[in-house]
Amino acid sequence: MGAKKVVQTLSISTKRSNRLKFTPDDKRVLVSDMDGDEVVVLDAQTRQQIKRIKTGGRPEGIQMTPDGLRAFVALAQEGAVVAIDLKTLTVSSKLQTGPGADGMAWVK
Secondary structure (H helix, E strand, C coil): CCCCCCCCCCCCCCCCEEEEEECCCCCEEEEEEHHHCEEEEEECCCCCEEEEEECCCCCCCEEECCCCCEEEEEEHHHCEEEEEECCCCEEEEEEECCCCCCCCCCCC
């Protein structure tokens, strides 16, 4: 097992990074920027920014579908979750959840 140490620090100009998730294929990384109201998408290999996606609220928890087609991003203060299409990198829908949406998980 390798040592746990910082190998690089990235400057992605977020206002308040909250969560970070790799896509199931490990090709992209999504970072929720709570105070920027957006999700920052990075290329995992080059560590370069691909896109910034406005979420319409303060993004918190991130959960990806196992097939890697969508990411769900919780907007706790808005009582909603947005679905992001990971092929087009756009918000495809918004689901009202009630207050406090944040952590998400898959249940079988």
